[in-house]
Amino acid sequence: MDRIPILKFGDALLVTIQVDMHDRLATALEEDLTSKIVSHNAKGVLIDISALEIVDSFIGRMLDNIAAVSRILDADTVVVGMRPAVAITLVELGLSLSGVKTALNVERGMALIKGRLAASEHADDDVED
Amino acid sequence: MTTLRTERLEIRTSDDVVRARQLTRTMALECGLSLVDQTKIITAASELARNTLDYGGGGKVQIDVVEAGGRRGVRLTFEDHGPGIADVETALKDGFTTGKGMGLGLGGAKRLANEFWIESKPGEGTKVVIARWK
Numbered sequence: 001m002d003r004i005p006i007l008k009f010g011d012a013l014l015v016t017i018q019v020d021m022h023d024r025l026a027t028a029l030e031e032d033l034t035s036k037i038v039s040h041n042a043k044g045v046l047i048d049i050s051a052l053e054i055v056d057s058f059i060g061r062m063l064d065n066i067a068a069v070s071r072i073l074d075a076d077t078v079v080v081g082m083r084p085a086v087a088i089t090l091v092e093l094g095l096s097l098s099g100v101k102t103a104l105n106v107e108r109g110m111a112l113i114k115g116r117l118a119a120s121e122h123a124d125d126d127v128e129d
Numbered sequence: 130m131t132t133l134r135t136e137r138l139e140i141r142t143s144d145d146v147v148r149a150r151q152l153t154r155t156m157a158l159e160c161g162l163s164l165v166d167q168t169k170i171i172t173a174a175s176e177l178a179r180n181t182l183d184y185g186g187g188g189k190v191q192i193d194v195v196e197a198g199g200r201r202g203v204r205l206t207f208e209d210h211g212p213g214i215a216d217v218e219t220a221l222k223d224g225f226t227t228g229k230g231m232g233l234g235l236g237g238a239k240r241l242a243n244e245f246w247i248e249s250k251p252g253e254g255t256k257v258v259i260a261r262w263k
Contacts, residue, residue: 020150023143023179054150054168056175057234085168093172093237094223 004029006036012044012113013037013075014106018051026062033066037073044113045070048106050081060095067100076116077101080109130197134159140178140207141187149178149190153205160194160201161263170203170261173241176234177207177257185209185255195260202243202262210254217249 002025007014013036015029033045045066049055055063067077078101082090090097103109136152139145153174157167174190181188188209195204214220221236235257239245242259249255 020147022147053154054172054175056172056179057237058175058179083168085165088165089168089172089241092169092240093176094240095237 003032006032008040008042009046009110011042011117012046012110013040013042014046014048016048016051020053021059023058026059030062030066030069034069034073037070037075042075043117044110045075045077046106046109046113047077047079048081048109049079049086050083050105052083052086055082055086055090055095057093057095060090060093060097063097064099071099076113078103078109078112080104080106130195132193132195133201134194136192138190138192139187140181140190140209143179143182146175146178146182150175152192153203156192156194156203157261160203162203162261163263166261166263169241170205170259173238173259173261174205176238176241177205177259180234180257181207181209181255184214185211187211188254200262202260204244204258204260207257208254213251213253213255214247214249215251217247221247 004015004017004025013033037045063079070077080103082102101112103112136156138149138152140149150171153171154167157170178190186209188207191206193204195202219225221239223236238259243262244260246258
């Protein structure tokens, strides 16, 4: 079965969705990401959906699930690159992706994750002091 | 109303849901829908195709490019011979689901289309028609 590649990028995992995903592929990505967060000790997950022409309720639920599971595993999920037409359609569909952080592009998404990492390291310093 | 082009597709697997999206896109492009309108009708098609597969046990879709009063549009007709929907009004409410989804499919598809029509008989099946006009 096809798999969507997951790349390691510093402390984060980067997923670029470039194909029109069928449902099984989306489910496989959810499972793969969960195990890689643990095996790579990842602190963040960046999902680039700039190539996606639509996000329907199934993909929306997948993004919500990934964000929820990664949060429990102490990693932040940021969805980047959503097309404006996709955002308009998602809201009308009734999906607000309230549990998912979003950023306009990969750079800003990475900055979000790094910002959180820096903040938590700073908090650790405070405890040591 | 004149029909300018008609395509048909069987919906038996989740790959067919992808095909239904792609065919809807082709037809939406052909009738000149804006990018946002294309995205809306493709998303609605995806929701309804998945409903046909998951709840109807498979079925078919007919996609038409239509013209009426000088306007073009794309019309989709989904049909299955599954268990049918006992209470259509409740099924249209957000959050109502008998399956594993979020319960946005039917109501969401209705919001994303300009026209929505549904007929369902328990034990016989379900037919849903949506249209998006330029």
